[in-house]
Amino acid sequence: MKPKSSIENAVLASPLVIFLLAMLGFPVVLSVIYGFSEARFETIASPTFNGLANFRQVVADPAFWQASWFSLRFGVTTALLQCALGLFLAVYLAPLVRRHAWIVAILIIPMVVAPAMVGLMYRLVLHEFVGPLPYYLNLIFGSSPSFLNIANVFKTVVIVETLQWTPFAFLLFLTAYEAIPKEMREAAAVDGTRPWRMFWRIEFPLMFPTLFAAFFVRFIDGFRVFDNIYTLVGPGPGGSTTSLSIYIYETFLRRGEIGKAMAAAILLFISAFLLLALAQQMMRRRG
Amino acid sequence: MNLKTYLRVGSTALALFASATALQAQVTVLGWPGGPEEAALRAAAEIYNAKPEVTAENKVDLLFTSRDGFFDKLQVDLAAGSTAFDVNLIATYSIGKYAPYMEPIDLSADASKVFGDTVLKTMQFDGKQYGVPTDLSLHFLYYRKDLIAALMADDAAKAKYGEISKKYLGEALQPKAPEEWTWQDFAANALYFSQSVNPDSPTKYGTVLQMKNLLFNMMVFHSWPRSYGGNWMDDAGKITVDSDAYRKALEMAKMLYDAGATPADSTSYEYAEANAAYSSGQVAAMVQWNAAAADLTKAQAETGSFSPPAGPDGRFTHIHGLGLGINKATDNKEGAVAFLNWLASEEAAVAYAKAGGAPGLTPETAAKLAADRPDLVQVSDYASKYGFVMNGGTSANALTVYEAQAKEFTGYWAGTQDLDTAMKNITASMTELLKK
Numbered sequence: 093m094k095p096k097s098s099i100e101n102a103v104l105a106s107p108l109v110i111f112l113l114a115m116l117g118f119p120v121v122l123s124v125i126y127g128f129s130e131a132r133f134e135t136i137a138s139p140t141f142n143g144l145a146n147f148r149q150v151v152a153d154p155a156f157w158q159a160s161w162f163s164l165r166f167g168v169t170t171a172l173l174q175c176a177l178g179l180f181l182a183v184y185l186a187p188l189v190r191r192h193a194w195i196v197a198i199l200i201i202p203m204v205v206a207p208a209m210v211g212l213m214y215r216l217v218l219h220e221f222v223g224p225l226p227y228y229l230n231l232i233f234g235s236s237p238s239f240l241n242i243a244n245v246f247k248t249v250v251i252v253e254t255l256q257w258t259p260f261a262f263l264l265f266l267t268a269y270e271a272i273p274k275e276m277r278e279a280a281a282v283d284g285t286r287p288w289r290m291f292w293r294i295e296f297p298l299m300f301p302t303l304f305a306a307f308f309v310r311f312i313d314g315f316r317v318f319d320n321i322y323t324l325v326g327p328g329p330g331g332s333t334t335s336l337s338i339y340i341y342e343t344f345l346r347r348g349e350i351g352k353a354m355a356a357a358i359l360l361f362i363s364a365f366l367l368l369a370l371a372q373q374m375m376r377r378r379g
Numbered sequence: 380m381n382l383k384t385y386l387r388v389g390s391t392a393l394a395l396f397a398s399a400t401a402l403q404a405q406v407t408v409l410g411w412p413g414g415p416e417e418a419a420l421r422a423a424a425e426i427y428n429a430k431p432e433v434t435a436e437n438k439v440d441l442l443f444t445s446r447d448g449f450f451d452k453l454q455v456d457l458a459a460g461s462t463a464f465d466v467n468l469i470a471t472y473s474i475g476k477y478a479p480y481m482e483p484i485d486l487s488a489d490a491s492k493v494f495g496d497t498v499l500k501t502m503q504f505d506g507k508q509y510g511v512p513t514d515l516s517l518h519f520l521y522y523r524k525d526l527i528a529a530l531m532a533d534d535a536a537k538a539k540y541g542e543i544s545k546k547y548l549g550e551a552l553q554p555k556a557p558e559e560w561t562w563q564d565f566a567a568n569a570l571y572f573s574q575s576v577n578p579d580s581p582t583k584y585g586t587v588l589q590m591k592n593l594l595f596n597m598m599v600f601h602s603w604p605r606s607y608g609g610n611w612m613d614d615a616g617k618i619t620v621d622s623d624a625y626r627k628a629l630e631m632a633k634m635l636y637d638a639g640a641t642p643a644d645s646t647s648y649e650y651a652e653a654n655a656a657y658s659s660g661q662v663a664a665m666v667q668w669n670a671a672a673a674d675l676t677k678a679q680a681e682t683g684s685f686s687p688p689a690g691p692d693g694r695f696t697h698i699h700g701l702g703l704g705i706n707k708a709t710d711n712k713e714g715a716v717a718f719l720n721w722l723a724s725e726e727a728a729v730a731y732a733k734a735g736g737a738p739g740l741t742p743e744t745a746a747k748l749a750a751d752r753p754d755l756v757q758v759s760d761y762a763s764k765y766g767f768v769m770n771g772g773t774s775a776n777a778l779t780v781y782e783a784q785a786k787e788f789t790g791y792w793a794g795t796q797d798l799d800t801a802m803k804n805i806t807a808s809m810t811e812l813l814k815k
Contacts, residue, residue, distance in 0.1 A: 133458045134479060155786075219652060220642050221659040238643035242793040245647070327592045329646045330790020345451045347779050348476075 127354035136350065146355035156356060158331055159339035166250065166335060167315035173254045174310050175303060178261025182269050183291065189266065196266070200259040207256065211323030214252050240325055245333055249321050253314060261306045268302035269295065301375060308371040312364055336360050405436040406714040409453070409464035411701055412443035416514055419736030426730050427721055437714035450778075453477070457706065465709040466718065469510045471501040471699035471768065472598075475775035482705040483507035484716060490723040495759075497766045498739035501700035504773045510704030511723045513731065515739030517698045517762055518602055518687050519672060520565070521657065522557045522664035525681040526572065526581060530554045539579075540571045547576070547638065557664070560688040562603055565664070566631055566640075572663035575639030583661040587653045588632055588641040592789040594781035596649060599666060600788070601769065602697050604628040606690025611769040611780065611809065618809045620784075621802040624690075629801075633792050646793045669737075669758055686761045698766035700739060739766075776812040783808040 129139030150156050189195050217223045218239040229236035239248045280290050318337035327334040344353035410420045424439045442464055457480035469477055486508055494512055502510040530536050531554050541551040544567035552567045569585030570576045589596040609624030635641055654671050656662050658678030666687050676682045687696050705715045721727055728738050732748050745759035791801040
């Protein structure tokens with residue numbers, strides 16, 4: 093087919109561009125304006141420019157650093173766990189999945205549930221008096237840990253996130269694993285390569301780019317976690333489960349400090365962007 | 380159909396819609412959606428609209444959205460000058476926040492006879508009345524009558540009770556009827572009925588404290604420091620939260636948590652979790668909202684209730700109310716004022732209560748509901764005798780103060796920071812939030 097003229101292309105693409113500008117561009121511009129302004133709900137229609145004051149407030153706020161540290165720990169831990177578990181499941185279950193493809197549909201069910209619902213569900217499941225898990229642990233072992241007290245709450249939210257999102261990593265790894273040419277495995281087997289060595293020397297290196305991408309996607313997702321933690325335990329005693337997204341939400345809507353919240357959101361965006369750029373560069377270098 | 384036909388049909392539909400809208404009620408009331416509050420407001424509006432003196436342009440139309448994020452959305456609407464509603468819901472702890480976008484209202488002297496001054500005060504800010512109180516919330520002490528009766532009838536148990544209170548509270552206490560409890564008695568009872576302290580206890584926990592980092596949990600807690608004389612600030616506006624009263628109450632709560640008198644997961648507990656714990660039969664007593672009375676009594680038939688325990692300064696219960704006030708951007712102030720004045724009458728309050736609402740009423744008005752709503756008699760009695768609002772409790776940043784307290788105090792209870800740090804932080808936050 094003959095290519096259309098550039099004017100025609102522009103005209104045809106304009107509705108989408110206008111839609112994206114209105115739906116994404118406008119809020120982004122507004123957020124940037126508020127980030128550099130003194131803005132509260134009372135002055136939302138007439139924000140006054142205050143330079144970097146909001147950013148100074150944010151970086152001087154110990155709660156911001158506490159939330160950043162939580163997000164970083166949570167992002168790294170959950171991404172590592174999900175990738176490790178996902179990789180194990182993909183390799184271990186691959187022969188079974190080849191015979192019964194419907195197993196994949198069952199394994200990815202947790203991913204389909206809204207994270208907020210997952211938080212609410214575990215609030216019930218882990219409750220000492222009505223939750224099935226403490227009930228059976230008590231029945232079998234005579235006692236049950238307090239899943240949501242200060243000593244265990246971090247581990248609990250990490251496990252909840254891992255259980256929900258490991259299927260995502262599993263799906264990526266399974267695809268990558270199945271994409272490895274059969275001939276490679278056959279040639280290695282003919283040469284007498286043992287399965288463990290075959291995995292580390294052939295399959296794992298071939299899957300590494302997928303592993304790298306999965307880790308970063310899961311890390312970014314974990315770093316900006318909100319829904320399931322907020323509905324399960326809220327900001328936590330003393331702010332101990334406050335992620336950066338929860339910090340921004342509470343600063344914006346609970347405390348009405350719109351400028352400060354937007355400044356924190358801009359910092360979150362910049363850090364996520366830099367991390368992704370770094371990841372991309374590392375991938376390119378490796379490639 | 381061609382374009383002309385489409386346009387003709389569209390114009391006719393629009394004209395019909397416009398004329399139908401013109402016939403609609405002219406005072407739009409944004410109410411608290413769902414639950415008994417919505418049912419009660421619907422019943423009251425129906426009575427009001429049926430009155431012959433209410434003209435068509437002053438009839439009431441009700442608007443309900445969702446409870447989820449209600450106050451956040453309301454704040455945005457009011458700040459944007461929305462005219463989608465003439466009358467809107469307000470709550471004691473957020474009046475100051477919404478006051479710049481609302482019109483104060485002058486209620487007749489009869490309102491005082493219907494609700495009483497303590498309850499009317501829950502809708503005041505800067506000395507002005509911003510709304511008509513519709514529903515009142517306060518706290519009850521819920522306790523297991525059967526357990527207390529068994530304890531008081533057993534001399535060996537009493538001796539054990541004395542030993543435990545001596546060890547943990549520094550004085551040997553004797554069991555008392557909950558109507559006579561001080562917070563010391565509450566703590567002694569909580570310790571005695573906890574298996575971590577007293578392995579022979581019939582319940583696993585003596586109490587259940589709501590220690591989640593959540594602003595509403597601070598409302599449940601602060602009757603405790605108030606009874607020791609605590610307040611947010613003095614009349615001169617100086618923040619007084621770092622006081623012996625607050626320290627004593629916070630320390631006692633932490634002592635109960637550390638002793639295992641409340642579940643270890645209490646730092647993630649709010650209303651629902653605490654009710655589930657009590658309903659399981661494994662908790663001897665708790666302080667909880669009056670709204671839980673029916674559920675708790677249904678789950679544990681031997682449940683008694685009274686106002687929260689007393690302290691050296693007396694017996695207190697936090698009260699706050701929901702109410703309805705006037706949107707400053709209203710197009711129909713006259714109609715809104717007329718409706719709210721009627722809502723403040725005895726006729727409206729009684730109708731509202733009979734339809735399921737929970738207004739705080741004077742004993743005289745509540746007596747008229749004794750047959751239909753005996754629970755309201757108790758609520759009204761406690762509200763008028765023990766109800767309090769902290770200094771600054773209706774200010775613009777009252778909710779944020781609760782939030783800040785929740786963060787600092789739960790941090791202390793969970794052991795992430797010491798009491799001095801919590802006090803230093805909360806004093807700094809409240810000084811900033813409550814400055815004039």
